[in-house]
Amino acid sequence: MLYKTRLAIVDDHPVVIEGLQKLLLNVDEIDLAGTFTSGSDFIQFLKNSSIELVILDISLPDINGTDLCKQIKTIAPETIVLAFSNHTERSVVMKMLQNGASGYLLKNVSAVELLNCINESLKGQIVFSEAVKEIITKPGLQNFSEIPKLTKREKEILCLISEGRITIDIAKMLFLSKLTVETHRKNLLQKFKAKNVAELIKIASKEGFL
Amino acid sequence: MLYKTRLAIVDDHPVVIEGLQKLLLNVDEIDLAGTFTSGSDFIQFLKNSSIELVILDISLPDINGTDLCKQIKTIAPETIVLAFSNHTERSVVMKMLQNGASGYLLKNVSAVELLNCINESLKGQIVFSEAVKEIITKPGLQNFSEIPKLTKREKEILCLISEGRITIDIAKMLFLSKLTVETHRKNLLQKFKAKNVAELIKIASKEGFL
DNA sequence: GTAAATATACCTGTTTACAGGTATAAAGCA
DNA sequence: TGCTTTATACCTGTAAACAGGTATATTTAC
Incomplete structure (x- = not known):
């Protein structure tokens, strides 16, 4: 059989x-x-x-x-x-x-x-x-569309954001001013054309940054 | 040759x-x-x-x-x-x-x-x-660890969050109260053990929800 | 070697998210 | 059937994010 x-x-x-x-x-x-x-x-x-x-x-x-x-x-x-x-x-x-x-x-x-x-x-x-x-x-x-090019710092901060860290903590970890991290965060939103972190992380994840 | x-x-x-x-x-x-x-x-x-x-x-x-x-x-x-x-x-x-x-x-x-x-x-x-x-x-x-089980509503809202929508807009789109959406959002954070949306979206994306 | 990009820092106000509750009707399952 | 889960709604205060700027060393690239 x-x-x-x-x-x-x-x-x-x-x-x-x-x-x-x-x-x-x-x-x-x-x-x-x-x-x-x-x-x-x-x-x-x-x-x-x-x-x-x-x-x-x-x-x-x-x-x-x-x-x-x-x-x-x-x-x-x-x-x-x-x-x-x-x-x-x-x-x-x-x-x-x-x-x-x-x-x-x-x-x-x-x-x-x-x-x-x-x-x-x-x-x-x-x-x-x-x-x-x-x-x-x-x-x-x-997706040749636009894969934004990130600097080392931006990748670093993107990664920390995706782990749920808040701005002030990221600043402390990287020995930066809170305001500097805010700027990076702002630039990330712009580069990914994201309305907020939620969208930012989704796109970054889809594009393989995380 | x-x-x-x-x-x-x-x-x-x-x-x-x-x-x-x-x-x-x-x-x-x-x-x-x-x-x-x-x-x-x-x-x-x-x-x-x-x-x-x-x-x-x-x-x-x-x-x-x-x-x-x-x-x-x-x-x-x-x-x-x-x-x-x-x-x-x-x-x-x-x-x-x-x-x-x-x-x-x-x-x-x-x-x-x-x-x-x-x-x-x-x-x-x-x-x-x-x-x-x-x-x-x-x-x-x-990762048999814990893949959280989501309800249909939660998946829906998770998806909208990942698109960068804010709570009040999601509420309008789904004909819900803003407060209801906030509850769902809260439950999502809990189920994924995430500290905030950033982490939520990262985990959800890794687990294949998005 | 010069120009462009990057990383840094600061300010102000508004909006949104988050934490911590409580509560109830409806749907689903045993 | 009765129990559990799901979806719904509400309240309050605090923390954080976001938008909109400006500005300046220091790298990096051409």
Whole structure:
């Protein structure tokens, strides 16, 4: 008796599910354990069944795919999550990885590439479709917008701010006047075009400064 | 005449450089264009020479490897960066990817695995040494510490805060009292054990909430 | 060697955040 | 069903951030 990999599909487009289903039915080693059009449906299912690999769309009606990925990895850390999406934004790819995905495929992958990625990820590999590799390794292409250039001091202070330190403490730690730190803080807000620290830290974090 | 890949090594431990050098000298297709023990040395070099692949240590005397990686990808987006480090923290791995690295190898990789990774990354693959794959796909193992569980409302407000909105505006947008939003904000600070929004946003971002 | 960028310091007023409470209706779960 | 969590609302005072300036050594870069 052949061992079969239990696989699930989560995608709110029935057409996509149909397509994947047809594709995977031909594969002997795969047991399509279920298809779901909403995140909560799948979570419910996952609580009672074990799934080895799930193909996960990112745009879902009830919950976004990145959050869902995190939930899946919390409930079933061994379940392999492959993102399957149209989103080409670098930030989305990174967030999926952040949340434990084992790979990211754009929906334009070929059948061969898809099957290959499924197999590789089952072996523990981390897989990306061709276009995604470019997106990951060429950060400049996307957000060439403006990555502000910070001085050493600014980076230092940015970092301390992100740790929750208040201005006066930062001043003491760096042997500066409180007012100097305020100036740096002001410059940071300007450089990042942020309205306040909250936005500042978000952008800085996204740009990889923290 | 054989075409050779121009490769550089940046590592502040001379021993590591020696070791890599010896290993790579046996490889015909590789031209070891230079070895560097500090980040600024390499940056200087990179401005005048083209390098196809650089093996990059993360702990350096003058600049940290993640920042250096970002600089490299800015100056020479085509240069492939392979992180080569002892750091097993998930956050470090993610930051290197964030900054455009094509892979992450722990220093305990075997010679075979290393050469294999170099070759694969030259083909455009994104590569990780075995242990790193585990680190990426099992977020829970490391920071199982406490990932706070947020309600839908809290996520909503967290997100708005991260966009730089102030309390009163958030209240208006969600048709809530300013005071209610303040309570949510307070709860967020508590759940994330943050001293203020700056720290809140940093942690939330690291945990993948944003 | 000169110009530009950086780091430093100061001032004033207004707005916002934060700490420390209390309280209640509604939704969700057992 | 009854218990718990979630979302809602309110109060008060203090601390901190932010906006809007000006100004000057000291590096760094060209």
